[in-house]
Amino acid sequence: RQDDGSAMVQITDIGPLTMIELHALxxxxxxIGLIFHGKPSGDTPPAGLTIDMRPDRGALAGAIWESEEEPPQMSIDVLDLGDEGRIQASFSATLCRQDAPDDCRDVEGRIDTWLGAGP
Incomplete structure (x- = not known):
């Protein structure tokens, strides 16, 4: 859970691709890194998706966990890139320790954050 932290978002257009990088503290x-072909939409799943976690407490603490082997899945409920943009989505992934690739965990979560100035 990142409810008590903050999120940084970067949206980059490179030719026909749009990349959205979301980093929550x-x-x-x-x-979470999302790549869309053309204009991003909640109706179209991302063409690319990566998830990395760096927990500082609990059973997963002390390592970088990343989605390298199996592609993560994401279901986007709301994706608005306007001035007060917003993303609401759920995801699931198998994350493996960067320093011990055979140690993997299934995780799932939900994103609900502003992508622009916010309310």
Whole structure:
């Protein structure tokens, strides 16, 4: 959970691709990278998705966990890139320790954050 932290978002257009990088801070950190072909939409799943977690407490603490082997899954409920943009989505992934790739965990979560100035 990152409810008590803050989120940083970067949206980059490179040719026909749009990349959205979301980095949330709180009890550790989580980074989610989304790549869309063309204009991003909640109706179209991302063409690329990566998830990295760096927990600082609990059973997963002390390591970088990343989605390298199996591609994560994401269901986008709301994606608005306007001035007060917003993303609401849920995800699931198998994350493996960067320093011990055979140690993997299934995780799931929900994103609900402003992408622009916010309310």
């Amino acid at each position: 709180g009890d550790g950190s989580i980074s």
